[in-house]
Amino acid sequence: MKDVGVLLSGCGVYDGTEIHEAVITLLALDRKGARVICMAPDTSQHHVVNHLTGQPTEENRNVLVESARIARGEITDIKDIRASRIAALILPGGFGTAKNLSDFAIKGKEAEVHPEVHRLITEMADSEKPIGAMCISPAILAKVLEARNPRVTIGNDLGTAEAIEAMGCRHTVCEVDEIQVDSANKLVTTPAYMIGPSISEVAEGIEKLVEKVLEMA
């Protein structure tokens, strides 16, 4: 049984992890016999968004505490996870990736990545262990691994693709139900809700991603 890390960034598409993408990932991993280790950084959210109105609120929420909702309480602070502990790492999407795990949503190609996220992704790449990333999460891989010239997809959004290429990476347009594989760097990416629109189309791409990541692990 392989242990696979799932890196969360809160709970909700507009200020945290995209919930459907996370749950579909957990289900696909469990169905393939992998053991899941959910993790998140213990840090404040960039902000809180009312998902009914789409407007920011005055609340403060913590990324690890909110991510625990998706993990049913079974979650670890990412600072306690080394690459040696897991066979593979998967990043679901959602704005939390670009607001909490990094500031890509604000700074684009000048983004900085949370130090523990940066550390774990670097360790995974150094250990030649596979990483899967969906939706906007490939932007984090592009930033952390820019020196390795990775190839990723975030779907077909040209502005986002340009920001990723500006970090020195390569971007490939990809359909929602397909995956992009960078064999040299062991990266598997899929657009998920960067394209959508339906949960079943998103699930097709995520299931392929999980299968490929486990095959490479």
Added chain:
Amino acid sequence: MKDVGVLLSGCGVYDGTEIHEAVITLLALDRKGARVICMAPDTSQHHVVNHLTGQPTEENRNVLVESARIARGEITDIKDIRASRIAALILPGGFGTAKNLSDFAIKGKEAEVHPEVHRLITEMADSEKPIGAMCISPAILAKVLEARNPRVTIGNDLGTAEAIEAMGCRHTVCEVDEIQVDSANKLVTTPAYMIGPSISEVAEGIEKLVEKVLEMA
């Protein structure tokens, strides 16, 4: 294409909707070609639980606003939904069902059900339209429909089953990957995380529930 209502109660197993159950329901419905109408009551949560520690916090959150996280913003106040609008109704579980949609977690067989939830479930039964309920949600059906002597399952928890039978209903022990069907009342129930333990076992029962509900719709 059938319109199916999905009734949410917040976002997180300990104070709202059980997230995995909700997402698996949405995915199964979409894969079967149903159109989903997510809904929740516009009311305060009974309380907010920190899902990392399991302890209540001092925060206030709104059931409709938090449910919108699971629905990616596409959600309707239950007060605006009549039974004539939908072909079937499904209630995922989570403590929100027993704390926000009713007070079953506090009062057991003396529970009261939120008036709009009570109204919609009664309308569905009067219209002979199917209702699916999982985890602890069948307790709401038992309460609202007690005069119809419904048969439901909440799995194998004897204390909860006793409280349900004390409302004048019938309870059947059921495995996590199976469903209980009350054909006369058009009710389909499955234990989900009342038994668990794994997300893929839970998904098996939920997928059977969705298929049966759509068949009856």
